[in-house]
Amino acid sequence: xxxxxxxxxxxxxxxxxxxxxxxxxxxxxxxxxxxxxxxxxxxxxxxxxxxxxxxxxxxxxxxxxxxxxxxxxxxxxxxxxxxxxxxxxxxxxxxxxxxxxxxxxxxxxxxxxxxxxxxxxxxxxxxxxxxxxxxxxxxxxxxxxxxxxxxxxxxxxxxxxxxxxxxxxxxxxxxxxxxxxxxxxxxxxxxxxxxxxxxxxxxxxxxxxxxxxxxxxxxxxxxxxxxxxxxxxxxxxxxxxxxxxxxxxxxxxxxxxxxxxxxxxxxxxxxxxxxxxxxxxxxxxxxxxxxxxxxxxxxxxxxxxxxxxxxxxxxxxxxxxxxxxxxxxxxxxxxxxxxxxxxxxxxxxxxxxxxxxxxxxxxxxxxxxxxxxxxxxxxxxxxxxxxxxxxxxxxxxxxxxxxxxxxxxxxxxxxxxxx
Numbered sequence: 014x015x016x017x018x019x020x021x022x023x024x025x026x027x028x029x030x031x032x033x034x035x036x037x038x039x040x041x042x043x044x045x046x047x048x049x050x051x052x053x054x055x056x057x058x059x060x061x062x063x064x065x066x067x068x069x070x071x072x073x074x075x076x077x078x079x080x081x082x083x084x085x086x087x088x089x090x091x092x093x094x095x096x097x098x099x100x101x102x103x104x105x106x107x108x109x110x111x112x113x114x115x116x117x118x119x120x121x122x123x124x125x126x127x128x129x130x131x132x133x134x135x136x137x138x139x140x141x142x143x144x145x146x147x148x149x150x151x152x153x154x155x156x157x158x159x160x161x162x163x164x165x166x167x168x169x170x171x172x173x174x175x176x177x178x179x180x181x182x183x184x185x186x187x188x189x190x191x192x193x194x195x196x197x198x199x200x201x202x203x204x205x206x207x208x209x210x211x212x213x214x215x216x217x218x219x220x221x222x223x224x225x226x227x228x229x230x231x232x233x234x235x236x237x238x239x240x241x242x243x244x245x246x247x248x249x250x251x252x253x254x255x256x257x258x259x260x261x262x263x264x265x266x267x268x269x270x271x272x273x274x275x276x277x278x279x280x281x282x283x284x285x286x287x288x289x290x291x292x293x294x295x296x297x298x299x300x301x302x303x304x305x306x307x308x309x310x311x312x313x314x315x316x317x318x319x320x321x322x323x324x325x326x327x328x329x330x331x332x333x334x335x336x337x338x339x340x341x342x343x344x345x346x347x348x349x350x351x352x353x354x355x356x357x358x359x360x361x362x363x364x365x366x367x368x369x370x371x372x373x374x375x376x377x378x379x380x381x382x383x384x385x386x387x388x389x390x391x392x393x394x395x396x397x398x399x400x401x402x403x404x405x406x407x408x409x410x411x412x413x414x415x416x417x418x419x420x421x422x423x424x425x426x427x428x429x430x431x432x
């Protein structure tokens with residue numbers, strides 16, 4: 014006879030040293046704990062672009078093979094096929110692959126035709142559930158627990174694609190991908206493809222539409238410092254922190270003219286590493302009331318920021334280089350102090366260092382010649398997924414982590430929590 018299931022509360026009451034309140038709290042915590050969506054469940058929502066007749070390898074198995082292969086350092090369809098042939102029966106069975114291993118041509122055709130929007134939606138669902146399942150430190154101040162998203166774009170320089178007028182030497186034939194990164198974890202929450210870098214502004218709302226922006230801060234460079242973006246974030250319940258450059262000449266001139274000498278420096282910082290030393294001084298002024306007695310600075314703007322960075326190489330004879338950055342935010346001084354604003358401005362460039370640089374250098378993305386159909390975006394999505402999974406697992410050196418996974422075909426399954 015099978016054993017009867019017993020309530021954890023009833024079972025615990027058999028031990029007199031356990032307090033009833035502690036048992037009820039533990040049981041309620043266990044019940045309330047979110048169940049993280051598995052990668053298999055997420056990718057199973059992606060439709061197969063092929064007709065059902067004659068299909069031997071499902072789209073789910075192909076996507077899982079691609080994701081696991083990239084986690085071992087695969088950079089091409091040939092490398093994905095080699096991973097599939099070397100993975101072994103246990104791994105292939107766990108990924109839903111039958112007795113016949115898919116050929117490179119099969120992997121190529123499927124990944125060229127699969128819907129990138131559906132793949133991105135599936136990966137976003139998986140990443141968000143993983144983030145929700147992460148434990149949160151109760152010692153962190155509440156305003157520092159705010160989710161901060163960095164948004165920026167990157168061109169795939171090796172993936173020349175044909176256009177209506179043929180390829181171009183000026184980048185018109187290069188796919189440009191705009192990504193959004195969670196600053197705290199380094200997880201990639203989404204990616205969309207635009208025709209070229211100039212179209213990146215239009216991708217702002219498209220990329221953020223599927224995310225809950227309530228009380229979320231979005232950081233962006235000067236390309237996205239647009240009044241429409243500020244209104245969009247305000248309507249969605251979010252906030253912005255945007256740099257100001259020459260594309261907003263009137264706003265830049267007005268912010269520069271503020272009495273920064275009288276305002277003074279609110280916080281300073283110093284960092285040493287990567288062969289250089291850097292100092293940062295931040296000044297912040299509230300825009301309510303307006304400090305220059307003019308009209309509205311920017312929609313929903315609450316504070317203007319001046320950040321002065323001074324950097325010097327550690328080598329003998331290295332000279333100081335000074336850069337002044339101006340920014341604007343919808344957060345009030347109660348929501349974010351100057352030190353926190355400086356951290357978030359610096360954290361925005363994490364999307365360059367922790368994502369784009371890793372894809373360029375570690376995955377050699379700019380030399381990838383994958384270019385047909387949707388395959389450039391799909392392979393980039395697999396790289397984002399690999400980087401995200403490794404960040405969430407605690408990896409700090411992505412290159413070393415890829416080599417670690419390449420030595421054991423079962424490790425990708427463990428990292429993706431497939432088994």
